[in-house]
Amino acid sequence: MMQIGQLAKKLGVKTDTLRFYEKNGLLAPSTRSDSGYRYYSGADHQRALFILRCKKVGFSLADIKDLLSIRIDKSSHCCEDVKSRTTAKRLDVEMRIAELELFRNSLVELEKACCGGEESAEYCSILDALEEKGVTDVN
Amino acid sequence: MMQIGQLAKKLGVKTDTLRFYEKNGLLAPSTRSDSGYRYYSGADHQRALFILRCKKVGFSLADIKDLLSIRIDKSSHCCEDVKSRTTAKRLDVEMRIAELELFRNSLVELEKACCGGEESAEYCSILDALEEKGVTDVN
DNA sequence: CTTGACCTTGGATTAAACTCTAAGGTTTAT
DNA sequence: ATAAACCTTAGAGTTTAATCCAAGGTCAAG
Numbered sequence: 001m002m003q004i005g006q007l008a009k010k011l012g013v014k015t016d017t018l019r020f021y022e023k024n025g026l027l028a029p030s031t032r033s034d035s036g037y038r039y040y041s042g043a044d045h046q047r048a049l050f051i052l053r054c055k056k057v058g059f060s061l062a063d064i065k066d067l068l069s070i071r072i073d074k075s076s077h078c079c080e081d082v083k084s085r086t087t088a089k090r091l092d093v094e095m096r097i098a099e100l101e102l103f104r105n106s107l108v109e110l111e112k113a114c115c116g117g118e119e120s121a122e123y124c125s126i127l128d129a130l131e132e133k134g135v136t137d138v139n
Numbered sequence: 140m141m142q143i144g145q146l147a148k149k150l151g152v153k154t155d156t157l158r159f160y161e162k163n164g165l166l167a168p169s170t171r172s173d174s175g176y177r178y179y180s181g182a183d184h185q186r187a188l189f190i191l192r193c194k195k196v197g198f199s200l201a202d203i204k205d206l207l208s209i210r211i212d213k214s215s216h217c218c219e220d221v222k223s224r225t226t227a228k229r230l231d232v233e234m235r236i237a238e239l240e241l242f243r244n245s246l247v248e249l250e251k252a253c254c255g256g257e258e259s260a261e262y263c264s265i266l267d268a269l270e271e272k273g274v275t276d277v278n
Numbered sequence: 279c280t281t282g283a284c285c286t287t288g289g290a291t292t293a294a295a296c297t298c299t300a301a302g303g304t305t306t307a308t
Numbered sequence: 309a310t311a312a313a314c315c316t317t318a319g320a321g322t323t324t325a326a327t328c329c330a331a332g333g334t335c336a337a338g
Contacts, residue, residue, distance in 0.1 A: 058242030103197030
């Protein structure tokens with residue numbers, strides 16, 4: 001059994017984060033001392049690691065809450081339940097990547113067109129491009 | 140001259156958005172009627188389009204505020220001022236893409252390992268991977 | 279018995295870019 | 309003259325994942 005500060009240190013997070021996870025139903029200490037101090041067990045520690053690993057692969061806390069409920073009752077769920085969530089998240093990530101790639105491509109185009117020198121911005125190609133409908137069409 | 144609703148419609152945004160831009164110093168109508176109604180000129184419209192095009196290539200409103208100040212006083216700025224901001228934004232976008240690609244790669248690995256079938260999640264490879272230190276190492 | 283390191287709570291704050299609400303004023307058309 | 313469609317304001321709410329703060333309680337060491 002360890003106190004919140006010890007667990008936080010092991011995990012490399014702040015105690016605030018652990019309390020935040022508790023408030024949001026992700027991780028509660030298995031015991032409290034008479035004075036209210038939180039005490040975390042080895043299983044709590046494992047659960048915390050599970051949470052952090054989920055975060056590491058891109059799941060949101062809402063997703064993780066969902067995964068945790070599968071984790072504590074595996075026999076009521078099947079592989080598909082888990083895999084479908086993983087796939088959904090991957091698709092979500094891929095969509096965000098695609099959006100960012102559009103940004104990147106546009107920015108690269110803008111960079112290419114501009115001399116980037118000490119010349120006055122009076123005739124800057126980037127500003128011009130942002131002024132007209134073109135690569136950056138809005139309507 | 141047009142009212143806020145007309146400009147919003149032309150731009151495909153809400154009137155709220157235009158008021159928000161005004162409050163944040165991005166776009167103010169050049170006139171107000173006696174009763175306080177906002178009236179936007181053609182130049183205001185152009186400025187709004189500039190803003191939306193900047194958004195479209197990935198600039199934040201803070202970035203745009205900065206670009207607008209260059210735009211209204213081009214002679215005091217040079218191409219490099221504009222290009223450096225564009226490059227900084229591209230690098231920023233590329234960093235975000237790199238992070239998301241790590242997520243995607245991890246998720247793809249997880250998906251590969253899991254059968255995704257009707258089997259009980261008792262021995263689900265995804266759950267197992269999230270339980271152990273591995274691809275998803277946290278410490 | 280006091281110091282310092284720990285812990286408790288509730289509530290406020292952060293960033294970004296809106297979006298919504300309430301309560302009311304203005305314009306245009308009939 | 310009244311209804312519909314517009315406009316005004318201030319201020320609160322949304323999302324995500326914490327992070328910070330104030331005021332105070334607890335615990336081990338010396």
